[in-house]
Structures are given as C-alpha cells and as structure tokens.
Amino acid sequence: MRSPRRILTAARATSLALALASCSSPATPYVPVDISLDLPGVGPRPAGLEQARFGYTEYEISPTIVRVRFSGNPSTDEARAVDFALLRSAEVALERGYPFFVVRDRIDASFLRTYTRTTPGSWFTTCDSNGRCTTAGTPPTTTTHVRRWPVHDHLIELLEETSGEDETSFVLDARFVQLALRRKYGLLMPLTTPERGAIE
C-alpha cells in the first residue's frame, strides 16, 4: 500500500506537470493565420484571446506598399517572429512579381497579458490502528504570471529594381532572403512562386 506522503508527492508532481504542460504550447509555425486556427498542437486560445489569430497576414496599403504582420504565441521566440515577418515580406514581394523590397518601418506590436491560475488544495487524512488520525496536504494556491505575445509588423515597399535607391538603403533581394530564412528554420521551399500577373 502506498503511504500518504508518497501519494501527496505524486499528486504534487502531477499538478506541477499539468501546470507546466498548459504553459508550453508549441511555437507558432510559419503559416497564414487562417490555417493556424485549425492546426493541431497550437492549443486552446487563452481566456480573452479566443479571437486571437496566429501566423502571418498582410494588408495592402497601395500596390507597392504592404504591411506584413507575424503574430506568435508566448512560446514563439522574439527573433523568430521578426524573422518570419521578414520571410513573409520576401514572399509577398515574389508573389507579386517584385524581385526586391525594402523595409521602410518595423513596428513591435507585441503585448503582455497577465494570467492567474488557482490550484485547488488537496488534503489527506490517515488513521493508525489506535484511532489517531492526522491530516496533511496543501492549501489552494493562486499564481499570477505575465506572458509576452510577440507581434511584429513590417511596412515594406516592393521594388522592381534597385537603381533608384540610395547606397545606404537596405534593399533586400527577395529570393535571397527567402532562401536564407527558410534554410535557417529548416522550412521547405514552396513548390512554385506565381509569376507577376498570374494572381491578379
């Protein structure tokens, strides 16, 4: 028969493991937001963020100016979110038939959210052969922690050529960036990139 102390230890370990598991969902993958909603393993949306959308999205401001956003979850490393915004910027340029782009502005739209978790207490009473009973256990506890949700916006301008730019401008070769960042994160290259005009 297992002793009460051992049961108590096992219960504590289980509750700790469950608490840790609920904190660590996988980092947001490189996918458009509409797909990320249905991905297995992304985990349930936290309270108040049921409508949150993870992944990349873009908003066209003008035919050559686009705002690209990558939204991660708290398990997404900050640098990874920035890189995925840059990768999506390169792929937006290629999909629209522009070989070059320049990041005109970067906006850190990340936000913090406070979570409160209450763990119910657990109590055990054991009695010996003389009828003496003892009670042991843990009282309920409430823990609060703050987590950062990384959201990065890139305001990009799409360019057909580099000749109009100043020598100190950071004009990026979209194909080059796509290859470099996909290699960095072990992402397969997309099968085809539509030629300009094909998606219009």
Place this chain on the structure above:
Amino acid sequence: MRGVAAGLFCAALTGCLPHYGPIGDGDVGYREIELTPRIYQVEYLDGERPFFVRRGPHYEELALLRSADLTRELGFRFFIVDPTALPSASRGARQLIVKLFRDAPSAQGVEAFDAEEISRELRARYPYLEASDR
C-alpha cells in the same frame, strides 16, 4: 532553473565572461546569415545566464563586434546598421542587420562604423576577447 544553476557554477569558477564564438551548445554565441549580397543579419545570443552573474561586454557590444569582425573577414572596411531594426525583447539576444562597404558611404546622416576601430576598441576594453580568437 538550469540557467541559474549553470550561472552559479560558472560564477564560482570563472566569473562568467560571455562566450565570443559561433553558437554551439547552449545557444550562446554569434551567428550570421547573408540576406542579400553585402547585407547580413548578425545575431548574438547570451543564453540563459542570470543577470546577477553577468560580467564583461553586453550582448549589444558583442553583436557589434561580430559585425565588425565579419566586415573585415569579408574584405570590407565599413558597415552601417539598419536603423529600423528593433532591439530584441528577448533576454540576452541582439539581432542587427548590417550592410558592408569598402569605402565610407558618403550619404548624409548615416553613421558608418569603421570595422577596424570597433574591433580594436572593444578588444582593448575586454582583453579576454583576444584569447577567444585563438
């Protein structure tokens, strides 16, 4: 927790000077990728060392030093840093995007770093970096 234990251990032994070398085990060190010819993303990661044992150069300085060393290794002399790149919110990590030049760029309002000067200045300030070069 593992970072705290490792931090206490190295504080007792070495004083925890940050590693300056390519990223290996433990996610400490630098790495760079070429985004476009002459434009590089340079990252320095300081691992999970707790702040109370940190000594020596800040990770910002080490990212700048790696940018200078990379510039020299590739046969350039000057580099500029993309001003739109945001400081990373990650603990102990810095990512720079740099563009390399053989001659100082003439554009107004752009701060060009002399790679040799940066390298010399930081190595003079933190002599242990010389040892890590060998």
